[in-house]
Amino acid sequence: MPGIVRRRSPLRVPEKPYVALGLEGSANKLGAGIIKHDVDGSTTVLSNVRHTYITPPGEGFLPRDTAKHHRDWALTVINDALHKAGVSMHDLDCICFTKGPGMGAPLSSVALVARTLSLLFNKPLVGVNHCVGHIEMGRQITGAQNPVVLYVSGGNTQVIAYSQQRYRIFGETLDIAVGNCLDRFARVINLSNDPSPGYNIEQEAKKGKRLVPLPYTTKGMDVSLSGILTSTEAYTLDKRFRPDGKPREGDADDIITPQDLCFSLQETVFAMLVEITERAMAHIGSKEVLIVGGVGCNERLQDMMGIMAQERGGNVFATDERFCIDNGIMIAQAGLLSYRMGYQTPLGKTTTTQRFRTDEVHVAWRA
Amino acid sequence: MVDAAQGVLGIEWIDGKSIRFLLGGGEEDAVIEEGDYEDEAEQEEEEDSLAEYKVSRDEVMRMIGTEIAKMHLADIIHGDLTTSNMMLRRPTASTPSHLVLIDFGLAYTSTLVEDKAVDLYVLERAFASTHPDSEPLFASVLLAYGKKMGKEWAPVSKRLDEVRLRGRKRSMVG
Numbered sequence: 001m002p003g004i005v006r007r008r009s010p011l012r013v014p015e016k017p018y019v020a021l022g023l024e025g026s027a028n029k030l031g032a033g034i035i036k037h038d039v040d041g042s043t044t045v046l047s048n049v050r051h052t053y054i055t056p057p058g059e060g061f062l063p064r065d066t067a068k069h070h071r072d073w074a075l076t077v078i079n080d081a082l083h084k085a086g087v088s089m090h091d092l093d094c095i096c097f098t099k100g101p102g103m104g105a106p107l108s109s110v111a112l113v114a115r116t117l118s119l120l121f122n123k124p125l126v127g128v129n130h131c132v133g134h135i136e137m138g139r140q141i142t143g144a145q146n147p148v149v150l151y152v153s154g155g156n157t158q159v160i161a162y163s164q165q166r167y168r169i170f171g172e173t174l175d176i177a178v179g180n181c182l183d184r185f186a187r188v189i190n191l192s193n194d195p196s197p198g199y200n201i202e203q204e205a206k207k208g209k210r211l212v213p214l215p216y217t218t219k220g221m222d223v224s225l226s227g228i229l230t231s232t233e234a235y236t237l238d239k240r241f242r243p244d245g246k247p248r249e250g251d252a253d254d255i256i257t258p259q260d261l262c263f264s265l266q267e268t269v270f271a272m273l274v275e276i277t278e279r280a281m282a283h284i285g286s287k288e289v290l291i292v293g294g295v296g297c298n299e300r301l302q303d304m305m306g307i308m309a310q311e312r313g314g315n316v317f318a319t320d321e322r323f324c325i326d327n328g329i330m331i332a333q334a335g336l337l338s339y340r341m342g343y344q345t346p347l348g349k350t351t352t353t354q355r356f357r358t359d360e361v362h363v364a365w366r367a
Numbered sequence: 368m369v370d371a372a373q374g375v376l377g378i379e380w381i382d383g384k385s386i387r388f389l390l391g392g393g394e395e396d397a398v399i400e401e402g403d404y405e406d407e408a409e410q411e412e413e414e415d416s417l418a419e420y421k422v423s424r425d426e427v428m429r430m431i432g433t434e435i436a437k438m439h440l441a442d443i444i445h446g447d448l449t450t451s452n453m454m455l456r457r458p459t460a461s462t463p464s465h466l467v468l469i470d471f472g473l474a475y476t477s478t479l480v481e482d483k484a485v486d487l488y489v490l491e492r493a494f495a496s497t498h499p500d501s502e503p504l505f506a507s508v509l510l511a512y513g514k515k516m517g518k519e520w521a522p523v524s525k526r527l528d529e530v531r532l533r534g535r536k537r538s539m540v541g
Contacts, residue, residue, distance in 0.1 A: 283449045
């Protein structure tokens with residue numbers, strides 16, 4: 001008995017065009033984006049500029065160095081964004097920045113830039129939850145109405161559904177995030193961090209032929225990933241492991257290559273994510289899935305989710321790297337939505353926080 | 368009942384509705400549209416839907432707690448406890464309405480306190496995300512569960528408190 005429940009959106013059509021600048025720097029990506037909400041209700045991305053701090057193979061990014069990268073590049077990136085959008089600082093209605101969650105030092109560097117611009121040009125500030133930014137941008141780009149959201153990135157793994165003005169977390173990781181799991185394995189086998197370790201894992205996995213057994217750890221609606229990472233790493237010390245992927249003299253067929261491990265790791269962790277997403281869909285009765293976050297541009301994950309959604313008679317929405325990977329435009333979008341509902345962050349409250357759960361945000365702009 | 372040789376699968380028809388529906392969690396396939404609709408959407412009957420079963424909300428919660436406890440005392444872990452996976456059978460002349468747990472597709476047997484606590488935690492999360500402001504409801508589920516479990520309740524309760532603390536980015540104040 002499918003029924004249609006219509007609810008009125010609390011967000012009014014704007015009486016004038018609104019333009020917002022969004023600044024993002026919660027991890028190793030520094031982003032600036034400018035978005036416009038027009039009087040006809042349309043949303044236009046005027047510019048979306050990003051600069052990524054890339055470390056050598058085998059190394060991760062450290063908070064201090066990442067913060068320095070953001071400080072060095074902030075002006076270049078913001079100027080570039082303004083130039084591409086063809087607007088000046090004076091045309092902006094508000095400046096949105098990431099309040100959290102993320103790494104402390106990079107977050108506070110970017111917040112400092114936002115505060116300075118706010119005081120220089122006398123513009124109001126809007127602090128934004130990074131996760132809500134991802135969700136709102138995903139909804140805007142794909143047009144998904146009320147999807148179950150799978151948010152997968154280097155720092156977060158959550159299954160989220162909207163209910164009564166909150167994005168409620170159905171399931172999440174109990175230890176490390178899925179992106180972190182993949183990135184750290186990329187470091188173990190010395191894959192390049194350019195453009196991103198996750199992308200390189202995905203390319204290697206396409207060449208994998210063998211599915212090695214790994215633990216499968218869903219716990220209720222939650223998943224645990226750290227043990228899988230350890231198990232995958234253990235295979236690199238196995239006698240059958242060939243780091244160059246080629247059989248040695250006298251080898252039978254029984255060898256394990258880095259490509260096999262990338263393949264097995266992806267298949268296992270993605271299967272777990274698909275399982276918890278499906279259970280959330282079954283429970284809330286939604287037929288739409290929206291994948292956001294950096295790992296969301298992995299095409300294998302999109303395929304697997306697509307098969308599941310198709311079997312349930314639904315569909316999957318995903319975006320490409322411009323909007324999946326951390327960017328400034330998503331902060332501008334979520335910030336502008338709350339600004340239009342009358343929300344501003346007074347200067348004294350523009351602190352940043354490393355712990356900021358998705359379900360703490362009051363989503364005033366949805367019915 | 369499965370008869371593989373004959374290719375027959377027998378399942379029971381339960382005359383009733385899911386708890387999720389009865390608690391006003393909406394219909395399974397309801398499409399929610401957002402937009403500038405001027406007509407105020409009429410909310411469907413929620414409070415009254417329990418009336419025809421001749422039970423109160425609180426009694427339903429007690430039934431849920433008791434049924435789960437019965438299952439856990441038999442060392443069966445459901446694995447996917449949500450309000451969609453429970454039905455209330457319509458009362459007949461001879462029997463009052465009662466609760467039926469369904470969908471044991473992810474069920475397994477275990478004697479571990481951990482598994483029982485996680486089972487309850489899944490339900491708690493499902494309550495919180497589909498039925499906002501349901502904390503008092505879930506509290507009465509636990510009360511009835513504890514009563515039925517008897518002396519086995521204390522360790523499960525302790526573990527449930529631990530399980531609740533898991534997860535990332537919790538604010539750790541104090």
